Amino acid sequence: MATGPKKLHWTRGEKALFAASGAVVLLGVLGLVGWQIVNADPFVNVPTPTLPNPNAFESFVRAGDALVEGPEIRRALAADDGVPRGAALPLAQKERLVQANALALATLREGFAHPFHEPPARSFSHVFPHYTRFRDLGRILALEGEAKAGRGDPGGALDSYLDCVYLGQEVPRGGTLIGKLVGLAIVSIGRQPAWEVVPRLDARQARAGAARIETISARHVSFADALQEESWGTQAGLAEALRKDGARGLLNTFEGGLRNPDAGGPIPHTVLPSHLRLVFTSKRKILNNYVRFMDQQIANAREPFAARLPEPELPDDPVNQLLAPVFGQARVKDVNSEVQNALLTVALALRAYRAERGRYPERLAELAPEYLKSVPVDPFALEGPLRYRRTATGYVLYSVGPDGKDDGGKPIEDAEIGRDRPGRRYAVQGGSRGDIVAGVNIY
Template identity: 30%
Template structure:
């Protein structure tokens, strides 16, 4: 988890580490199993508390087999580095697979040196082998593992069993796969597609781009926010390059139809809601773990775990065996804390599921403001003499601040991925129409039903996408996150402009009256 801001976490570590030794007070009330507290009623551990790890595996692994799980095939292509050493053996055992030893794995590109620079440049548009010779050699050398990555994307599921490193007590201590390797594979496919496009091999370019798109969609089945954000990043990059081909005038009607069919059949981009369920389970599990032996030392472990993924292990401040803060943690009613946690997760889910983009942006911003106020309240030290209600309120604020993921822009970013996907579908329908009719249509409605079963609308505005065409070229755009028509100007083209724009090289349509 990466939810708590660095400065806040550091302050909490210092704050709760300053206390003289003291005899521990009474134990808190036992945690009650219920929808309002533990959220799940089963499965249960031997001690009678929920087994959230088993619940995650049961819910997200339903229907997954070795033959339909793309992650199993990706291990063959990307090698052991895909799984951190702490969880490698346990994960492979859960998948019932052995780590291949003889396969040629995708060679990583070091984040320094000329090859990395060539790799980054090649992802942004068409390039030739003479432009980036080292990268061209690298792609040839890695043809076999890239072929395996492409084959893996034909599978229907993506599931990584949830396992804990040995002796780690709570779900928060989970170690997740190295998704950087998956993203690097997607980037390699994009770079190779750009090379193919520059050489006029449009079929090859589309094959690689659509494989990368399917890879992103598969990773989007992951239960973690991190996994879904990686998926969104992959899909966004692919959609940018796919859109370039759609407006290039180089695709045939058959190619355009194939792209539209693949993107449609792959389904919508990943949503935020399933990842929120994983975050809920993690948060509730940690509250219960602390309730079993409530003291500030355990809370410090939670803070350290939230910081470790981004900052490395935190320096430990010597902690006395007992302190006045133990009295606060032990006096708290953790059933109330669990209810508070569930209420916030419910609030996050409601914000992310608002029916319109405008309402979603407003609710997400409102939630973030409330979360920040909670963090400010939690920063104030609670008196060891506080009664149960006050102690519970303070502990709840502390844990909510540490465990509730900062909603941030994740739901909004995923909405914008969906908007770009819909723009790409319309752009390829336009390309197919032009290939067949010799010109672009005057109105988008002409694409239905020959090229699209229905015409997607702009989720940002709740209205049709804005379209301008003189038959020779077109401009197609969404009003973007600011929900304002900026005249087809995107980021960097004016103050606060953020239209999401696709346009052909023909400029004759600029200034024409928009149509739908």
Template identity: 25%
Template sequence: MKNKIIAFLIVTPIAIAIGAYRLVHIVSDRHAKQTHTAYQGQLQALSAAGIPTQMAKLQDPLPPAARDAGPIFAQIDAELKAHPPTAGDKILVDGFKRHMPSPQEIADAHAAVIHQAHLLSLIHAAAARPQCDLRINWSNPDPVAVVFPRFAGIRQSTRVISVESFDLAHQGHFHEAIQNQALGFQLADHALSGKTTIAYLVALACNAITLEGMRKILYLSHGDPVAAQEIIDAIDSRYHPVKYSKALQTEITFDATEIEYLRSAGPLALFNSVDNPSHKKPEQVAMTTMGKAQWNTYLDDNGALILTTLRHNHDIADLPYPQSNPQLAASDAALDKASNSYSGRFRYMLTEVCLPPSRTSAAKKTTIDADARIVEISARLLIQKSKTHAFPTDLSALPHLPLDPFTEGPFHYRREGDGFVLYSTGEDGNFDGGTPARKPEKYQSMFRYPIPPYYTNPVTTP
């Protein structure tokens, strides 16, 4: 259903665009040759760079059965479908969000962990396996029809692990809680086996949930230096920053395959995956009048721009944020200029709907990386206090600290009463750490100690 919705969202504007394209862009032999040469040049450049242009080449050999978490995720989905969480157990898959749970939520979580023991055993089994194949049919000739069925279950599994870890920490079992919470990092790695931008975003979500769980354990441990050091060790050894370039490489392969599929299947193929072909809409009927030469030129024109843009973004995606962000912004601006011109609104509609939001996705990754380092440094500050009985006046007391990925400079730190606030200035460079009276936005990376009022109350203080 999700793929059908996505396909529908792509198809409707394209139908209008192609009808207009036929009116505003008369295909000449010269233009057809230019666009075809440009598109073929991009395909050749991709092949030279080792990037596949056929989706079937994304199919990896299956891992050994004893190492593969993929079949267990299928069992987890089946378990959630056969035995959906009851009202009392729902907190297990919903999680605690970005606040410390209430006494009632803590009690519900403890009962749910006991009641859903079978689900937990499956999740632990999946997290214990080092590899994962999600059984995605990369050989499907139509990429739009490819199904990605396991991502929701992986994300829910990460929430379950986080709730179970909090339950352990609440009972004072900090070592077990931290080791258990770190399993969320493995679930994030498993999500990445899906290869696409969706897989990338799910992995980011799993890492964010896991780091939020570590934050809660750090609060529950009340500055215990042993627990703080174990959190540092878990992040250092288990957290793997996600590489956006890998997702963009899959998007390149995905779009190149889709363009060639549409070339052979024709314009109506866009509709057949979501509609009954026997009940054609007026815009569908209009599309069938497009000649093959014009359709091919339309695909070449869009294909050249899609592959050029994706390849450029792929090459810069993993650069440090201060370098990648302005280049991705310029890439987005150039695409907007092309697609928002009078002819471009029709000419490049396919390009506009096919390209993922690269700048936004890169910023999300950087936020999660900043969160990881902030939790780690906060743990080091708590260890320092256990030794000196006071928090340092500045970060110079802690050598060899990780840098803020948004700036490649030090994180910002200040004392607040008997505690501190540690923060990144963030994507826009303007965040100042806020105050203990106001909850920060989700995208603002920071840690305040001792636990502020807004973190014990799920309602944001105005």
């Protein structure tokens, strides 16, 4: 008699073994998929600008290479607290340094005839050795101005100082945040001594100076644009580094080396949690976190400073916790520089007005359009121009400052720090209270 196929009967142990084997296979597949997701290389698509030809950048670099006696130039403009810069340097020595750098100055000014654009930084290996020389170029321009002022030529001195301001306004164009900060420093090198010659200018010189700095200020590279370039450069560098070193290798680099590679040994327990978190954080998530963070920073920077938007929350992955900076104080420096340019512009226009009419105007509106194209707005205010009033001896001209409050022209002042560092007594910080007063809170 025929019988059907014999039915298999698994023992309980066999069933358990089969289930365990299936679970292992499933976990292996899921682990492989997870590993592929976490380690998938990120890709970015950032723009590459078309550089002008000729590019003033190349002239500025050649000018920097032509500089001589850089350390002496820096010492000549160094200021100790309470001692004006260059005060101890004889006029003849200033003129000697300027003459020794005639080629550098001529090459630099040749570049002023062309548009400037910093070559884009698209890798963490990109370096900026030229920024040190650019600052020295600003210093030699300022030293040239001081030499002219010492020879009784305030108009010529102002020309040199404004050349320095122009250089500083151009340097950030196309650059990352470091370029913006270097540019602000160069602008300050030329702008500070310009205040000293304003009272010595005749009407023609003051008019010309006001018109020129008004034009220079219109070329201001916005903080938002600098942040955008910072974002693009870091995106490209981050993607490159993640592909090459992986997230943990990159974190090791940012932390300055978790251990001595020659000594070996385990990763210190203080940073082990960060590395464990990276096991479950994809490279693409790290990059996307950075992009979202920077996009919000850029959007905030396009709003008025007085809007006081909160800083975006730092991404929670370990790489961005180290990589993503907070830009608040850098933006204060940038807005303060805009304010300082505006104050100097109006001060020059007021000098011309008084030289021609024998008095100061009742309102700043009287300066436009004859002495200014328009009265500058106050970058620290939500709206409105710089504040101004006539006094018995002259005038008070000011911005409301970072706190956005009109204190009637009471300058920002830190008497405590001023006791030890007089040069910082009237410095402007993000948390400063008071107004930025022309000729007092000079930066």
